[in-house]
Amino acid sequence: MRFTFGNEEKLKSKKQIEQLFAEGNAVKEFPIIMKFLKTDANDFPIKVAFSVPKRNFKLAVHRNRIKRLLRETYRLNKHTLLNNVDGKYVIMFIYTDKTELNYTKLEEKMIAVLNKFIKKQKIEL
Template sequence: MKFTYNKSEKLKSEKQIGELFSNGKSISAYPLRLVYIESSFSDGISIKSGVSVPKRNFKKAVDRIKIKRLMREAYRLNKYELFNNITTQYAFMILYIGKEKTSFSEIDIAIKQLFEKFLKTNK
């Protein structure tokens, strides 16, 4: 499996994002929260995901963009755990719920914990 995060793997549909937040389930591993819903995609991708950092906690766009970049990188490096262990298609949104800046190692650990919790609840 390639460690890539292609355009086809990104969650971009407003309709799907709206459905995700209205009907989705969530799991938390501080400073991250994963909101997910079982979905179906016509292009055969098993997981489509997005990341979000609230403007309320980080006023400067530079800070939000840096945290998003770290979250996408941690997702890219650890997504093989999900792809190898699921059979249905899901839509994911990973939210940063912390109030202070963080390092890549903290986000990486939190992503791994989120994925472990997700796999436990959906087996």
């Protein structure tokens, strides 16, 4: 398993993002909300995007740092998702806290939200 996060894994389609927010479900583990939607349109099994609201962090420097940390925690733990989930999904991670968490806390929360998602998918099958 390669721990990369290439362009084919990134959710960039405005149409898919709008559909995700209109029809998608969510799993929450404060401060991360994981919006997801099962789809057939992807060439890669899971496409992911990250968001940090401007309302909570006015400076782009802080928003970008949190997005970098979220991407890194996802990149190192995505193997649990790819090995345990069948089907193709579009996913968006939204950071909702008003303060920055350090990397270790954020990684714990990312693992917890991924595990909740996996459990939810196993129940639906």
